[in-house]
C-alpha cells in the first residue's frame with residue numbers, strides 16, 4: 001500500500017478514540033465546557049447508559065451564532081491562542097478537540113444562545129459531517145445532545161462495559177464534579193429518573209451527605225491548608241472509617257479531576273500506622289496551585305498532569321492530612337447500636353464525646369504514688385495537641401488477663417493491654433528525641449538461619465544496628481547477638497530479629513522513612529505484652545501512665561483502638577436510670 005494522508009473523517013475518528021473512550025468521557029468533556037462557560041446550573045440527562053442519549057444543558061455564556069460551526073471543527077477553541085498559554089491555563093478545556101471528537105463518533109446537536117444576541121442557533125453534526133447552522137429560539141445557555149454514540153465505530157461499542165458499569169462511571173464522575181464545584185447546581189437524570197441533584201449553595205458537606213449519607217458525612221474531617229503556594233481544601237475520613245480500595249480517594253488539581261497514583265499514595269502514607277493493611281481512607285481533596293506549576297498537556301483526556309515540584313506537593317498533602325487526623329482522633333465509644341452492628345467500617349464511629357478532653361485539661365492530677373518511675377505526667381509533647389491526648393485514668397483492674405479496666409472522667413474505659421503496649425513501644429522507638437538505646441546481653445545468643453535469611457541479615461546489618469541490635473557473623477548462616485534494644489530487655493531477642501527478617505524478605509526496597517515506621521510497628525507488635533498475660537497492679541498503672549505520654553494514645557500502630565469507652569450516659573441508659581429521673 002502506498003503512503004497517503006488519511007481522509008479527514010478517518011483521522012478524526014482516530015483522534016476521537018483518545019478523547020472519547022466511553023460515555024463517561026462525553027459527559028466529562030461536556031460538563032467541563034459548561035463549567036468553562038461559567039454555568040451556575042448544569043443538568044445532565046442520560047438514556048440507556050449514554051448509548052442512546054447524553055444531553056448536557058447549561059446556563060453559561062453560550063456560543064455566538066456565527067461561531068457554532070467553528071466550535072465543532074477540529075482544533076478550534078476560544079481558550080488558547082499561542083503555545084505559551086499552555087502554562088497559564090485557567091480553563092478546563094484548551095485542546096479544542098472535544099466537540100469535534102464527539103461529533104465524529106455520534107450524532108450531535110448543539111443549540112446555544114449567547115445572552116447578548118437576539119436569537120440562538122443550532123448546528124448538527126453527524127459522524128463528523130457538519131450541517132449548516134440554523135436560527136432557533138432558545139433560552140440563554142447551551143444544550144449539547146449526543147445521540148447514538150459510537151454508531152459508526154462498532155468496535156468501540158463492543159468494548160463498552162455492562163450498562164450498569166457505564167452508568168456507575170458517569171454517576172461517580174458527576175458527583176465528583178459536584179463536590180469540586182459546590183457553587184454550581186448539578187442535576188443528573190438517568191432513564192428519566194432523578195438520580196442526583198445539588199443545590200449549588202457552596203456547602204460541600206451537603207453534597208457529601210448525598211454521596212455517603214448524613215452520618216458518615218458528618219464524621220469526615222475537614223482539611224484546610226495553605227503554604228508554599230499550595231492550597232488544599234477538602235475532607236478526609238477519620239481512622240475509624242475505611243474502605244477496601246482506593247476508589248473513594250479523589251483529587252482535583254486546579255479544578256480538574258486527576259487520577260494520579262502518586263497523590264493517593266502520599267495521602268495514604270499520612271495515615272501510616274493508623275490504618276490496617278489493605279484498608280484505605282475516604283478522601284476528597286481539591287488542590288490549587290499556580291498553573292505554571294502544573295503541566296496539564298500530557299494526556300488527551302487531561303486525566304493526568306505533571307507537577308514541577310512533586311515532592312513539595314506530596315509533603316504538603318501529608319502535612320495537611322496528618323494535621324487533620326491528629327487534631328481529632330477520638331476514643332471509640334460503645335453504644336448499644338454499635339454493639340449490634342456487624343459492619344466494622346462504621347461500628348466504632350458513632351457518638352464521639354469530647355468532654356473527656358476538657359476534664360483532662362482542667363483537673364490537676366497529683367502524681368500517682370503507685371507509678372514508680374514515671375517522671376513525666378503531662379502527655380503534651382512537642383507533637384501533641386490537646387485534643388488528641390487521652391483522659392487521665394484510674395486503674396481498677398484487669399479482666400481475662402487481656403483488658404485493663406479503668407475509671408475515666410466520663411465513664412468506664414476498657415484498654416486492650418497488647419494494643420496499648422504496642423503503641424507505647426512504637427512511640428518510644430520512633431519518638432523525636434528518643435535515641436534507641438542498646439543494652440549488651442550478659443550472655444550473647446546464637447541465631448542460626450537458613451541461607452536466604454542470612455543474606456537478608458547481612459544486607460541489612462546497618463538497619464539492625466540502628467534499631468539497637470548488636471549482631472555479628474559467627475559462622476555459616478550463624479550469627480551472634482551481643483546486644484538488643486534496651487526497650488526489649490528480658491524479651492526474646494531471636495524472635496525480634498526473625499520478625500525483622502520476615503519484613504526484609506517481603507520487601508526488597510531499601511527501608512527509608514515511613515517504611516521504617518512500618519517495620520518498627522511490626523517489631524513492637526511482636527515484643528508487646530500479649531493478651532493472656534497477667535499484669536501486677538503496678539504494671540497496669542505503669543502501662544497506663546506510659547500510654548498517657550504517647551502522642552497518639554488511642555490507636556495501636558496498626559490502627560486498631562487501644563481503648564473503648566462505656567460512657568456514664570450509656571450505663572445510665574442501660575440500667576434504666578435515665579427514664580427514672
Ligand code: ADP
Nearest residue numbers: 033037071077078093094095096097098099142
Ligand atoms: P475546548 O473546550 O478545549 O476549547 P471543545 O471542543 O470542548 O474545546 O469546545 C470548543 C469551543 O466551543 C470552546 O472553546 C468554547 O468556546 C465553545 N463551547 C463548547 N461548549 C460550550 C458551552 N457549553 N458553552 C459555551 N461555549 C462552549
Ligand code: MG
Nearest residue numbers: 029033093098
Ligand atoms: Mg472542552
